[in-house]
Amino acid sequence: MSVSRQDAAAALRDIEDTQARSVTLREYQHAAPHFLIWGVIWAVGYGLSDVFPRQANAVWAALVPIGLVAGFFVSRGRKPANGLRYGASALALFVFIAATFFVMAPVGGRQIGAFIPLFVALIYVLRGIWGGSRYVVAGVAIAALTLGGFVFLRSHF
Amino acid sequence: MGAPDEIIHQQVRLRIMATLNALKDGERIEFTRMKAILEATDGNLGAHLATLENAGYVAVEKDFVAKKPRTRLAMTRAGRKAFTNHVAYLRDILDGTAPEEKTSGARQ
Numbered sequence: 620m621s622v623s624r625q626d627a628a629a630a631l632r633d634i635e636d637t638q639a640r641s642v643t644l645r646e647y648q649h650a651a652p653h654f655l656i657w658g659v660i661w662a663v664g665y666g667l668s669d670v671f672p673r674q675a676n677a678v679w680a681a682l683v684p685i686g687l688v689a690g691f692f693v694s695r696g697r698k699p700a701n702g703l704r705y706g707a708s709a710l711a712l713f714v715f716i717a718a719t720f721f722v723m724a725p726v727g728g729r730q731i732g733a734f735i736p737l738f739v740a741l742i743y744v745l746r747g748i749w750g751g752s753r754y755v756v757a758g759v760a761i762a763a764l765t766l767g768g769f770v771f772l773r774s775h776f
Numbered sequence: 777m778g779a780p781d782e783i784i785h786q787q788v789r790l791r792i793m794a795t796l797n798a799l800k801d802g803e804r805i806e807f808t809r810m811k812a813i814l815e816a817t818d819g820n821l822g823a824h825l826a827t828l829e830n831a832g833y834v835a836v837e838k839d840f841v842a843k844k845p846r847t848r849l850a851m852t853r854a855g856r857k858a859f860t861n862h863v864a865y866l867r868d869i870l871d872g873t874a875p876e877e878k879t880s881g882a883r884q
């Protein structure tokens with residue numbers, strides 16, 4: 620058996636495409652538990668904040684650490700060092716958001732409630748641009764829902 | 777210069793080997809995940825895995841997890857060597873250091 624130049628090039632492209640797809644799907648698999656954790660946290664958090672607006676700060680103060688701990692153990696389960704990276708990433712996000720609100724002060728509850736999911740949406744879209752179209756879809760959906768709620772559901776946002 | 781590996785060169789089997797080659801040593805991938813990556817049917821994937829297993833290129837492990845059957849795949853050392861040699865052969869063709877077939881070969 621011998622192989623034409625054309626077939627050789629096609630085979631090498633096939634190998635590259637398959638390996639890239641494998642990496643992408645594996646990253647989706649690793650990201651899925653985090654999407655689930657924070658999806659539930661946000662649904663419960665925003666729901667309870669709407670029903671009990673005066674307790675909104677307490678609601679988020681309770682839920683966010685739960686999400687962080689859950690995410691830490693999920694990350695650590697794959698590889699111990701990932702737990703530290705997860706924690707460091709969460710800290711960096713927290714510091715950035717706190718610094719932003721400090722610089723942009725005064726900000727109200729509606730702005731805070733919209734800014735954080737919009738920022739997360741941006742991270743997803745940027746991540747997806749570099750590999751993983753599903754991240755782009757998730758990011759755009761989060762941004763659209765956030766802006767839609769901010770504009771059209773003022774009494775609940 | 778190397779020689780082509782007829783078993784690996786078939787398109788689905790090449791993709792199976794490419795997927796397994798990306799795994800770290802000792803890492804395995806589940807059959808269902810391989811199926812999702814290759815977008816293949818159970819029968820098609822199973823047939824090609826059997827060919828690779830018979831050639832000694834792929835190790836297939838079957839067990840149960842919570843009473844559900846699980847099939848995991850990994851490349852053997854022989855398989856990794858064969859895949860590496862085949863990729864080197866393909867690159868040699870593009871570099872012009874290996875003889876090529878002037879007409880297109882069949883990669884069904």
